[in-house]
Amino acid sequence: MRILIVDDDREIVDSIAIFLLGEGYEVIKAYNGIEALESLSENEVHLMILDVMMPKLDGIKTLMKLRESRNIPVILLSAKSEDADKILGLTAGADDYVTKPFNPSELVARVKSHLRRYTTLGSIGKQNGVITISGLSVNTENRTVKVDGEDIRLTPIEYKILELLARNRGKVFSPDEIYKNVWNENTIVGDNTIAVHIRHIREKIEINPKEPRYLKVVWGIGYKIV
Amino acid sequence: MRILIVDDDREIVDSIAIFLLGEGYEVIKAYNGIEALESLSENEVHLMILDVMMPKLDGIKTLMKLRESRNIPVILLSAKSEDADKILGLTAGADDYVTKPFNPSELVARVKSHLRRYTTLGSIGKQNGVITISGLSVNTENRTVKVDGEDIRLTPIEYKILELLARNRGKVFSPDEIYKNVWNENTIVGDNTIAVHIRHIREKIEINPKEPRYLKVVWGIGYKIV
């Protein structure tokens, strides 16, 4: 993980760098907004610590410029603890706001917290293990599915839909919700695409697809697994 | 957006609720950790504001329990401004830490900031418009691509790869990076899948795919658009 530290006070930059290096992060330094933007376009940066008061290009303007194209976590640093400034910073697209003087350990904790969220992106609250629902078992470690002990071969999308439903046993998902969860998109897809996938899954996991044991439809709402 | 507020002091819960309702959020209330966890399993909650000091189940324990299964943003609330507490909270999986008494507007700003990041997930820094690179133009509004004025028909994946490269003109992406960006996954895919897609894109946007004008290869690293 690479962190860009931006402050016109070199001492501050160096001392933050020491703490972050100690935690195993890579560090890049910049001493004003212009330099920061240059660094950002040249390097792959995962998080930025940005001072608000700086010559040439101040922190807020730098942040706004950055947000036109990128969305990495940004922690603002400022001497003022005025609430108005905090709000301005957060509204401008900052992820956090820390006032000087600050406790280095707290700053490090905040850096970790933001990186954790940033890099955990798609994988929201995923815990691996085996989900068992009577004769159906979904192993989320190795992406395998069994019905009554028999291995079932599912395509990637089929597996994802089944995992989503299995993880939330009993909860009903509308086709639209399934789409958002599995495809990670909002774009509308042909409206019975989901129905077709459901059919394929049923053909594979149900003995008699006409009388589904697991993958049930809830009229007017969507599908669920019981 | 639905926000769960948890604090054993009903006055505080109510006053926070008023501010959030004023901003157009839906609000759910809970008065201890147990209630909070119940609410979370029954409702679709997008963010939680959680007091640390509570009877029955304290904030930190509640947070840890939540993190076993879900990853929504959590803002901790506490009377103590001790750095040690902050660090403990952030390490336990909190996204932010606010000390009482707090400025309601700041709290609202932080809520907005976290929700912005949480819901902007995959769409990192997306601003729509037309990206033009000499004869090539990518319209990110309606997902269309033109070469020398001619409309080009791309498949969804082809388009995404092209948009990624066009948005970062000149930047070189390794096949692995392209994969992570376009598919939103870490799972490894057959190692020349990307190469095949690149070929298809070239067949469509280049006059002579052997001598690409736009989509160039950088030996040993990856691809870029110039």
Place this chain on the structure above:
DNA sequence: GCAGAAAAATGAGAATACTCATCGTTGACG
């Protein structure tokens, strides 16, 4: 320059996903 290894491109075929037209089912209402 030349040989050899590594990286990238290619062609073709298989697997997967999507679309469309049509049919069957469900539940509301008279």
Place this chain on the structure above:
DNA sequence: CGTCAACGATGAGTATTCTCATTTTTCTGC
């Protein structure tokens, strides 16, 4: 109890995506 409209299921064709085997290109060291 029968009709109707909305919803879901189905079959089959088409488009897209992936895989594999093979060839071509590029770079390195000699």
